[in-house]
Amino acid sequence: MIKIDDKSRCCGCGACAAACPISCIVMREDTEGFAYPEADAARCTGCGLCERVCPFLATEIHPRGKEGFLVINDNAGEREASSSGGAFSILARAAISEGGSVWGAATDRACHIRHIEVRHAEELAALRGSKYVESCLDESFRRIKERLQAGRRVVFSGTPCQVAGLRRYLGKPYRELLLIETACHGVASRRVWQQSLSELCDTKHIDRSEITAISFRDKSTGWKHYSFAVTTTHRKYTMRQTAYLRGYGNNLFLRPSCYRCRVKAAGSYADVTLADAWGVEEESSNACYRDDRGVSFVIPHTEKGRAAVTEMKECHIEAIEAGKMLAHNPCITQSVTEPKGRARFFELFLAGHTVDRCVASAAPISLPKRIEQLLTPALRALGIKGFTNRWRRKKE
Numbered sequence: 492m493i494k495i496d497d498k499s500r501c502c503g504c505g506a507c508a509a510a511c512p513i514s515c516i517v518m519r520e521d522t523e524g525f526a527y528p529e530a531d532a533a534r535c536t537g538c539g540l541c542e543r544v545c546p547f548l549a550t551e552i553h554p555r556g557k558e559g560f561l562v563i564n565d566n567a568g569e570r571e572a573s574s575s576g577g578a579f580s581i582l583a584r585a586a587i588s589e590g591g592s593v594w595g596a597a598t599d600r601a602c603h604i605r606h607i608e609v610r611h612a613e614e615l616a617a618l619r620g621s622k623y624v625e626s627c628l629d630e631s632f633r634r635i636k637e638r639l640q641a642g643r644r645v646v647f648s649g650t651p652c653q654v655a656g657l658r659r660y661l662g663k664p665y666r667e668l669l670l671i672e673t674a675c676h677g678v679a680s681r682r683v684w685q686q687s688l689s690e691l692c693d694t695k696h697i698d699r700s701e702i703t704a705i706s707f708r709d710k711s712t713g714w715k716h717y718s719f720a721v722t723t724t725h726r727k728y729t730m731r732q733t734a735y736l737r738g739y740g741n742n743l744f745l746r747p748s749c750y751r752c753r754v755k756a757a758g759s760y761a762d763v764t765l766a767d768a769w770g771v772e773e774e775s776s777n778a779c780y781r782d783d784r785g786v787s788f789v790i791p792h793t794e795k796g797r798a799a800v801t802e803m804k805e806c807h808i809e810a811i812e813a814g815k816m817l818a819h820n821p822c823i824t825q826s827v828t829e830p831k832g833r834a835r836f837f838e839l840f841l842a843g844h845t846v847d848r849c850v851a852s853a854a855p856i857s858l859p860k861r862i863e864q865l866l867t868p869a870l871r872a873l874g875i876k877g878f879t880n881r882w883r884r885k886k887e
């Protein structure tokens with residue numbers, strides 16, 4: 492029977508709950524806002540399936556691909572709404588055009604992040620863009636198995652541990668299944684997300700029921716210096732910085748297992764990895780990568796993944812040695828370090844303080860940084876950019 496004594500050894504994928512033949516495991520949120528399995532000991536028959544499907548207890552994994560690709564979606568609107576270069580949309584559309592369905596993370600009406608199934612290309616908009624919150628998988632794994640057993644084509648996209656969980660749950664490879672993992676810095680607490688959104692709505696006088704879209708990576712201020720955006724039935728609110736994004740960027744409220752990710756450290760369970768092509772300007776002289784609208788870095792790990800990537804249409808695609816790009820993007824293979832401030836953050840958060848206050852206390856902003864933040868908008872408007880960087884470098 493699955494029992495989580497050490498929270499850093501559970502990624503919350505729910506493979507154990509989906510695999511339980513008598514459904515005696517439920518995924519419940521803890522006080523920090525992360526989902527963990529809870530087994531009903533009185534009903535458990537001790538079959539051990541839950542432990543066998545757990546990706547954190549498993550060792551079987553395939554090595555990462557050595558060849559990578561730089562991809563830019565030709566459709567400017569799709570690229571703009573995607574976090575990187577919009578490679579995901581191209582792979583997803585190919586599956587849909589052949590009668591398949593695509594599973595990925597969407598934001599529901601209550602602004603919870605959930606995996607949903609999409610069967611029509613025009614519905615793919617809901618899946619576009621990174622949502623920096625632990626997504627709820629609900630019954631996704633079981634539904635996917637039903638589709639595959641019926642011979643249907645399926646694309647599943649999620650974090651490396653979700654992909655690993657699905658692969659372990661299915662127990663065998665399916666020809667009709669394409670597994671896509673997004674590179675993953677780590678997933679954040681659902682409770683922190685919900686509270687921070689409520690606080691932001693109070694501050695900006697936004698009626699939550701009028702929210703129609705949320706973007707954690709709004710590119711109106713650029714791909715590299717993205718913003719957070721909330722769109723309502725009346726208008727769009729774009730914010731260069733929020734307490735939530737600062738806390739996420741400082742790794743204050745990631746799932747405990749994200750600081751010790753056993754999946755990405757070992758290799759990949761996916762057919763394809765999608766990431767931001769950070770460092771692309773240094774690795775390629777092609778001017779098309781310099782417009783700051785986003786470039787995808789795509790690594791196929793299997794023959795199936797390679798075929799899907801090389802058959803991508805309506806995009807710019809260029810092969811590149813994966814190792815060169817990985818050097819710019821440590822999050823693909825390494826876990827982030829748990830900051831000292833995490834404990835402080837949750838101490839205050841669980842005592843009822845605002846997310847703003849918890850982040851400010853757990854990751855205080857230094858005085859030079861504060862001055863920089865205050866002056867930057869005015870200096871940008873005057874065309875004097877980067878003065879603090881020069882000043883800092885001079886000081887160092």
Ligand SMILES: Cc1cc2nc3c(=O)[nH]c(=O)nc-3n(C[C@H](O)[C@H](O)[C@H](O)COP(=O)(O)OP(=O)(O)OC[C@H]3O[C@@H](n4cnc5c(N)ncnc54)[C@H](O)[C@@H]3O)c2cc1C
Nearest residue numbers: 573574575577578579595596619620622648676766767822
């Ligand atoms: C939590 C998280 C952390 C990330 N950290 C990094 C990083 O450190 N470095 C890096 O290079 N790239 C990271 N990425 C990946 C990157 O931001 C893009 O998602 C990826 O490059 C695909 O971009 P795209 O333009 O092809 O398509 P997009 O349209 O941007 O891709 C969207 C896909 O992401 C999936 N997705 C979105 N949110 C979630 C979620 N909460 N849980 C599971 N799946 C989700 C959707 O299902 C969809 O398939 C992260 C993504 C997520 C979700």
